Amino acid sequence: MKHAHPFGSVFYRKLDHNRPVVSHGQGIYLYDETGKRYLDGSGGPLVVNVGHGRSEIVQAMANQAMAVAYAHAIMFTSEVLETYSQELAAVTPIEDARIFLLSSGSEVVEGALKLARQIQMARGESERHLIISRSMSYHGMTLGALSVSGRPGLRRPYLPMLRDMPHIQHPYPYRNDLSGCELAGRLEEAILVHGASDVAAFIAEPISGASLGAVAPPDDYWPAIRQICDRYGVLLIVDEVLCGMGRTGRWWGIQHWNVAPDILVTSKGIAGGYFPLAAIAARRSDIDAIADSLGDYNHGGTFSHHAVGAAAGRATLQIMHQENLVQHAALMGEALGQRLHARLGNHPSVGDIRGRGLFWALEFVQNRETKLPFPARQKVAWRIWESAFQLGLVVYYSQGCVDGQDGDLIMIGPPLIISEEQINELVDLLAMAVEDTLANL
Ligand SMILES: Cc1ncc(COP(=O)(O)O)c(C=O)c1O
Numbered sequence: 001m002k003h004a005h006p007f008g009s010v011f012y013r014k015l016d017h018n019r020p021v022v023s024h025g026q027g028i029y030l031y032d033e034t035g036k037r038y039l040d041g042s043g044g045p046l047v048v049n050v051g052h053g054r055s056e057i058v059q060a061m062a063n064q065a066m067a068v069a070y071a072h073a074i075m076f077t078s079e080v081l082e083t084y085s086q087e088l089a090a091v092t093p094i095e096d097a098r099i100f101l102l103s104s105g106s107e108v109v110e111g112a113l114k115l116a117r118q119i120q121m122a123r124g125e126s127e128r129h130l131i132i133s134r135s136m137s138y139h140g141m142t143l144g145a146l147s148v149s150g151r152p153g154l155r156r157p158y159l160p161m162l163r164d165m166p167h168i169q170h171p172y173p174y175r176n177d178l179s180g181c182e183l184a185g186r187l188e189e190a191i192l193v194h195g196a197s198d199v200a201a202f203i204a205e206p207i208s209g210a211s212l213g214a215v216a217p218p219d220d221y222w223p224a225i226r227q228i229c230d231r232y233g234v235l236l237i238v239d240e241v242l243c244g245m246g247r248t249g250r251w252w253g254i255q256h257w258n259v260a261p262d263i264l265v266t267s268k269g270i271a272g273g274y275f276p277l278a279a280i281a282a283r284r285s286d287i288d289a290i291a292d293s294l295g296d297y298n299h300g301g302t303f304s305h306h307a308v309g310a311a312a313g314r315a316t317l318q319i320m321h322q323e324n325l326v327q328h329a330a331l332m333g334e335a336l337g338q339r340l341h342a343r344l345g346n347h348p349s350v351g352d353i354r355g356r357g358l359f360w361a362l363e364f365v366q367n368r369e370t371k372l373p374f375p376a377r378q379k380v381a382w383r384i385w386e387s388a389f390q391l392g393l394v395v396y397y398s399q400g401c402v403d404g405q406d407g408d409l410i411m412i413g414p415p416l417i418i419s420e421e422q423i424n425e426l427v428d429l430l431a432m433a434v435e436d437t438l439a440n441l
Pocket residue numbers: 045103104105106107109138139140141205209210239240241242243267268
């Protein structure tokens with residue numbers, strides 16, 4: 001099929017990119033210029049939390065842009081920024097949080113790494129600069145975020161340019177039966193090996209996203225991690241870029257374990273895709289301590305604290321409250337999980353079906369007993385994704401969950417407004433794509 005746009009002046013990440021031209025979206029559906037309809041079963045990489053075509057958000061952005069679209073954060077604040085930050089802070093698990101807005105997940109990860117360093121400096125711990133993270137994690141594409149990410153394929157070309165930060169083993173109950181305490185013990189070992197006086201923070205996704213596909217750690221993991229961080233004065237940064245903002249049936253992934261982080265970063269769904277928005281949340285007392293002893297938070301950007309972004313985020317948050325979307329995600333997530341198990345649970349190549357709320361993943365294997373993955377060259381996840389796309393279903397795929405190379409995942413993360421009937425439609429289309437692709441390998 002030929003899709004390439006006649007002008008063809010864009011280059012994409014996939015350099016052989018040849019995709020349909022999207023025309024519009026409404027609710028949980030997207031339409032291309034030929035009129036073909038796609039059920040948006042993943043909102044791209046889990047972005048479209050409140051659905052397409054939300055005129056309330058567009059109107060709020062337009063009103064703000066008409067009033068004033070841009071005024072630099074060093075020179076002004078704005079009513080919308082102040083109000084939104086208060087409202088966002090109120091739903092974070094950080095007591096009395098303050099908010100710093102940027103434009104992407106990678107940027108807020110970078111910002112959080114620097115903030116952790118500055119909080120430590122403000123506490124008189126100026127040696128602390130190391131950030132411990134996990135293997136098979138994903139925190140973004142910029143060089144700082146990639147330094148703490150654990151995805152070998154993405155890191156490989158840039159290894160000489162990355163900071164060598166310690167990575168500890170990731171939780172992965174399907175393939176590794178270490179308890180949460182044992183896994184958390186790896187953090188303690190790393191702190192001791194590198195010297196507690198040098199470690200600034202530990203960063204991790206509460207529920208693993210793009211690299212591992214909706215992996216929740218054992219129940220005792222996060223409380224044990226919190227204790228270890230406290231024992232050694234290490235800050236806990238939770239990366240809620242993907243799993244935050246209601247996606248997993250709680251406002252934040254970490255709330256499944258009742259653990260409070262020191263710093264939280266989020267993006268993707270917080271403005272539903274209407275604006276590239278991202279946020280850092282941190283304790284007021286830590287920000288005050290930086291102000292008192294260092295003067296400034298030494299970070300920023302031309303488009304930080306954007307008023308139109310704040311308007312988009314605020315309108316999205318209002319919809320989340322008004323439509324009870326966090327509870328709805330929890331409820332619909334149960335239905336989605338049940339339906340996936342019922343429809344695909346016995347398929348000989350479906351090794352694992354896992355998820356929380358409206359974030360689910362399927363992991364494919366050659367053999368369910370041995371859990372042997374398909375070789376990467378067979379591109380199983382990509383083929384299923386492509387087959388689903390042809391059938392009119394958008395999902396998200398990833399490869400390499402087992403060892404950085406092999407391991408095929410399909411991820412599902414529809415808009416949180418999805419109905420049970422639409423969940424059935426989603427799973428039926430996905431099952432068709434899975435069955436068809438695997439029968440024809
Ligand atoms: C957990 C997590 N952190 C950070 C990022 C980076 O976000 P962005 O692509 O907006 O830079 C992502 C993106 O997928 C993510 O899933």
